Amino acid sequence: MLSVLASASAAFGSVLVAVFLARGWRAGKKGLWPFRAPFLGGGISETHAWSRFHARYYPMTLVFVAFEMEMMFMYPWAVVFVEEGMTAFADMGVFLGLLSLGILYAWREGAFRWQ
Amino acid sequence: MIDVSSPSVFVHVSFWVFAAAAVLSGWRVFRTDSMVRATFLLLVSFLNVGAILLLLGGAYLGVALLFMMTVEMTVMAIFMVAFMMNPAGLNPMVMVHQPRLAAAAGWVLFGGGIVVAVWGRFPDRPLEPGRPVIVELGTELMGRSMLIFESAAVALVATMIGSVVLSSRRSRYGEAAGDDGSLPPPLDPVLGTYPTGVVPETSTDGGDGHGGDGHGGMH
Amino acid sequence: MTAQAEVWAAPLLTAGVLAAGAYVVAVLDAAVAAAVSGAGIGRSVLAGPLRRAALLVVQQPSATERPDAASWALAPALYAGLAAAGLAVIPWSASFSVADVEAGIVLWGTVESLAIVAIFLHGWSANTHQSLLAAYRFLAAGLSYLLLSMFVLIAAAIPAESLQLSRIVESQHGLWNVVRQPLGLPLFAVVALGSSTWGPLNLADGDDLSGGTTADVSGRPRLVWSGARAAMLTSFSAMAATVFLGGWQGPVLPGPAWVVLKTLVVLAALVASGHLFARVRTERFVTVCWLVLLPLAFLDLVIAGVEAL
Amino acid sequence: MAVAAVRRLAATAPVPVFVARGGGTGLLPVELAFDARLRLVVSPRHATVLVAAGRFPGPLGVAVDRVHDQLPAPRGTLWWTADVDGDRPAALRDASVVTDADPVGSVVALHRDLCLGRIRSDAAVLADDPPNRFEGRGDHGQGGEGMMGGVPWGRPMAMTGDDRDGLALDRLPVVLGPFLPGFPNGLRVHAVLQGDVVQEAKLEVLDLGSGPRLDRLDPAAGGAQHDLRWLAEALRLAGLGALAVRAARLARAAPAPASRAALARLVRRSGLPAAWSGVGVIDGEDARARLVRRLDPSAPEGRSPGPSLERVAEVLVGQDWSDAVVTICSFDLPTDRAEAVIEAQA
Amino acid sequence: MLIVAAALLGLGLWGALAQQSIVMLLMGIELMINGVMLAGGGLWAYSAGGEPKGQLLLILAMAVMAIEMAIGLAVVVALYRARQVDMTEGLDSMGR
Known part of the structure; x- marks a missing residue:
């Protein structure tokens, strides 16, 4: 675990330093105003791009969080699968069945489409 | 695997680094203007607690916390940006109420925690190194705690359904809006009053009065 | 190797492999592009990546009116760090891996989900329109493909009776997972393309949004970001080779050579797919992911389960 | 020393070119698209050379000025035009002018000179002013007022x-x-x-002006050439840059039917038709249908000028921006690109 | 260990009580659960001898957090859709 952390932080640190050296802490103060305008193909924007962004796929993300949590039970389950045999297999059936139910319902409600 | 019963100096140092980072980022969550930063600062706090759990020998618990919280905070960020005014903190802001009471309550809880931590008596039964914690968890799930585990699964499916019911469009438009799922009603009925192609004005009255600081005066 | 030496050697090894991997990705990419475009592969393919990198070093770094400067620098750094973390758990031979973490595949899940955060931050921080649009459409896809990866990795863990990657490699003795669980590798390839926003799943940096999250990035920050993307693709290929192609196992050659060889094969396939398949539409991808690919991942798990009984 | 070496290496890199197309150029300038010494990029932030192709009267000139100032240093500008006496926006005032059919040599030379420091990087042409004055104003001196107000x-x-x-x-x-x-x-x-x-x-x-044209479509094969140029643009949009280069190479002259069919096969296999199905439907025809029509070498080559801008605008409403771009690309809109074909066929 | 956990709990409570916005309130609650996780992990490792039930408990705490967040955010969407409310003050009278 320590080596993972060491590798990750080494790569992280060196890249962070590289980017800061290149761009500086105050990236917002570098360059002339026309250079810093957002690229819109020669067009312009009146407002900041940062806004209350309407992502439209909210239900999908919430289904995803619940789903993800279910998966957290699956990891230890996979480890003892062979040991437990049929019990674990039946359990998997119940589990996947429940998940499919959730997905089917979300799909019927159109959670995966948003336009 | 780290020996919990006799940790090395390195483990002690790492613990205090992670702990300090967790508390510091937890505090910064409520002190930053940008909602995206706030969310990911909370994530940093979680990641540090995950790292501490790993130090404690929770080989699965720690990583699971890292994984789960990353996902949750990513989703959180979407909502933070969408449902907070001024999500990027372009104008510095303070949006609090009853700050004194809240701070006092926080300090009291902290003090109570310290009392419990320092004077409380806990059994001294440390985790033996080399214990197969992941396999044990799996066996526990399949054995004695099967019911708990299954009911958690059911609760989560209920959560899925509940959150879809609450957040999907159908709850507003109902069946009448369309016959294929919650396919959005066509845009025109809603925006029908505007001829397409009109360049909008950006005056504040284009919205619903959300602009400005009308919210602050409600209390 | 002693524990102390390992901690010092680990960053050097992973960084070296990732740098080499990023270069190989650039060369492969140029070669496939030349072949597909009908120009023929020339000698410039080898020097090309270095020249382009040199140009980015010379170029003025971009700025925008009011970016989130800290996050803008943090995003590529986080992304590169994740590629390194992912690579660190890959076993190179029966006896050596940088860090054979007990919950290796869960750690990989963390890498994938944090990669989503890194890409989103990269698009958000610039405070420009096209990068913001790209960040959000990527997020929709990212939250969809992540589940596939969990399922196929759990399926691989079943016969190994462990979440540890070395055990997963050992469990493939005699029969690789790519045969035993035929759905695993293609589904994992989808995750790999998504996490490095490559080819048909290049939703974050797509040309239709003028480069997406990189639309307003130039110079060294852009070099670092492209390098990190290529490094991420390398890490994913190594992971695919480990989990589905038997990792270090193979006759005659030593273990590490097999890992490199198999990684290159996966890498070539992934890079080629980038020039042969068009970018997917976000909304359609999300639907297909949940309604077609996810049931396939269920099936993969069932196949693995039946086999293990 | 090391810096000089890096600069020399950078000078030999394929030149990242951002092309601003004005009036009288038709579609994607194929001469620039398939040459291995160049690389067409989609954002000025990625380019060292801005090639302004064609005429730039009025507002179009202002747009060029904006893009010009967004190129990072070292940057240079080239005006590729058939009409040197036409309107010359500020960004092109000091630009080198190319009038011949093949500007690649000039672009490469410009890039090399810029990287080696032989010529100065282009200066900005627009005033160094923020969109609104803000410094020192508002509650925190950053121009903002209250929660959402100010600038x-x-x-x-x-x-x-x-x-x-x-x-x-x-x-x-x-x-x-x-x-x-x-x-x-x-x-x-x-x-x-x-x-x-x-x-x-x-x-x-925007006003595209009038005068001599840059693109020289073969009158006999003009339709096919136009289709291939369009295809190159569409493929680039879909992330298939290498296939786009292939299409551009074919578009240079009257294409051989066999190589055109081979390209069409690759495009069909890429999944692009599937990705475009259901996007931008007008008169029951989606972007996929418009793509497939152009892939077929045996299809009649006459082109109608396409739907009116108002109808396209109606279809854009309700789509996400990525789909809107695909929709716009999929039509022969009544601008310069359609005009070029009609002219060539006349 | 427990002191750090207490600090996180305190911070979380302060955040949850002081913040006006519903989403920020959720963040405060999450931070409190974070403290609970830390305390639980510490007790599991030092006082429960690595009993598997302790692990299960912590995983369940994670599940509670996920449920809390999913439902909480869904409520935010529903409220905002219905009344354009995103502040706790806007909820003074539920029947409105």
Whole structure:
């Protein structure tokens, strides 16, 4: 675990330093105003791009969080699968069945489409 | 695997680094203007607690916390940006109420925690190194705690359904809006009053009065 | 190797492999592009990546009116760090891996989900329109493909009776997972393309949004970001080779050579797919992911389960 | 020393070129698209050389000025035109002018000289002013007032507005184009985006001027050439850059039917038709149908000028911006690109 | 260990009580659960001898957090859709 952390932080640190050296802490103060305008193909924007962004796929993300949590039970389950045999297999059936139910319902409600 | 019963100096140092980072980022969550930063600062706090759990020998618990919280905070960020005014903190802001009471309550809880931590008596039964914690968890799930585990699964499916019911469009438009799922009603009925192609004005009255600081005066 | 030496050697090894991997990705990419475009592969393919990198070093770094400067620098750094973390758990031979973490595949899940955060931050921080649009459409896809990866990795863990990657490699003795669980590798390839926003799943940096999250990035920050993307693709290929192609196992050659060889094969396939398949539409991808690919991942798990009984 | 070596290496890199197409150029300038010494890029931030191709009267010139100032240093500009006496926006005042059919040599030389420091990087042409004055104003000296008001760092924040799904979040009024990937010459979109969805759209074609043309379509094969140029643009949009180069190479002259069929096969296998199905439907025809029609070498080559801008604007409303770009690209909009074919066939 | 956990709990409570916005309130609650996780992990490792039930408990705490967040955010969407409310003050009278 320590080596993972060491590798990750080494790569992280060196890249962070590289980017800061290149761009500086105050990236917002570098360059002339026309250079810093957002690229819109020669067009312009009146407002900041940062806004209350309407992502439209909210239900999908919430289904995803619940789903993800279910998966957290699956990891230890996979480890003892062979040991437990049929019990674990039946359990998997119940589990996947429940998940499919959730997905089917979300799909019927159109959670995966948003336009 | 780290020996919990006799940790090395390195483990002690790492613990205090992670702990300090967790508390510091937890505090910064409520002190930053940008909602995206706030969310990911909370994530940093979680990641540090995950790292501490790993130090404690929770080989699965720690990583699971890292994984789960990353996902949750990513989703959180979407909502933070969408449902907070001024999500990027372009104008510095303070949006609090009853700050004194809240701070006092926080300090009291902290003090109570310290009392419990320092004077409380806990059994001294440390985790033996080399214990197969992941396999044990799996066996526990399949054995004695099967019911708990299954009911958690059911609760989560209920959560899925509940959150879809609450957040999907159908709850507003109902069946009448369309016959294929919650396919959005066509845009025109809603925006029908505007001829397409009109360049909008950006005056504040284009919205619903959300602009400005009308919210602050409600209390 | 002693524990102390390992901690010092680990960053050097992973960084070296990732740098080499990023270069190989650039060369492969140029070669496939030349072949597909009908120009023929020339000698410039080898020097090309270095020249382009040199140009980015010379170029003025971009700025925008009011970016989130800290996050803008943090995003590529986080992304590169994740590629390194992912690579660190890959076993190179029966006896050596940088860090054979007990919950290796869960750690990989963390890498994938944090990669989503890194890409989103990269698009958000610039405070420009096209990068913001790209960040959000990527997020929709990212939250969809992540589940596939969990399922196929759990399926691989079943016969190994462990979440540890070395055990997963050992469990493939005699029969690789790519045969035993035929759905695993293609589904994992989808995750790999998504996490490095490559080819048909290049939703974050797509040309239709003028480069997406990189639309307003130039110079060294852009070099670092492209390098990190290529490094991420390398890490994913190594992971695919480990989990589905038997990792270090193979006759005659030593273990590490097999890992490199198999990684290159996966890498070539992934890079080629980038020039042969068009970018997917976000909304359609999300639907297909949940309604077609996810049931396939269920099936993969069932196949693995039946086999293990 | 090391810096000089890096600069020498950079000078030999394939030149990243951003092309701004003005009047009289038709579609994607194929001469630039398939040469291995160049690399067409989609954002000025990625380029060292700006090639302004054709005529730039009035507002089109202003757009070129904006893009010109967004190129990072070292940057240079080349005006590729058949009419040196035409309007010359500020960005092109000091640009080298190329009138011959093949500007690649000049672009490469310009890039080399820039990287080696033999010539100075182009200076900005627009005034160094923020969009709005803000310094020292407002509650915190950054131009903002209260929670949402003022002009923090020079721009106001977007305000909320109604949306079809009942969540009234921020609306972003933007003017996009004309130099975006997939956009025909001179097209500009005035749009209001809520999230990534287009809420309102108005299309406008900027004045493209008149005079001699840059593109020389073969009158006999003009339709096929035009189709291939269009295809190159579309493939680039879909992330298939290598296939786009292939299409551009074929578009140089009257293409052989066999090589055209081979390209069509590759495009069909790429999944692009599937990705475009259901996008931008007008008169029951979607972007996929328009793509497939152009892939077929035996199809009649006559082109109608396409739907009116108003009808396209109607289709854009309700799509997300990525789909809107595909929709715009999929038509022969009544701008310069259609005009070129009609001229060639006349 | 427990002191750090207490600090996180305190911070979380302060955040949850002081913040006006519903989403920020959720963040405060999450931070409190974070403290609970830390305390639980510490007790599991030092006082429960690595009993598997302790692990299960912590995983369940994670599940509670996920459920809390999913439902909480869904409520935010529903409220905002219905009444354009995103502040706790806007909820003074539920029947409105």
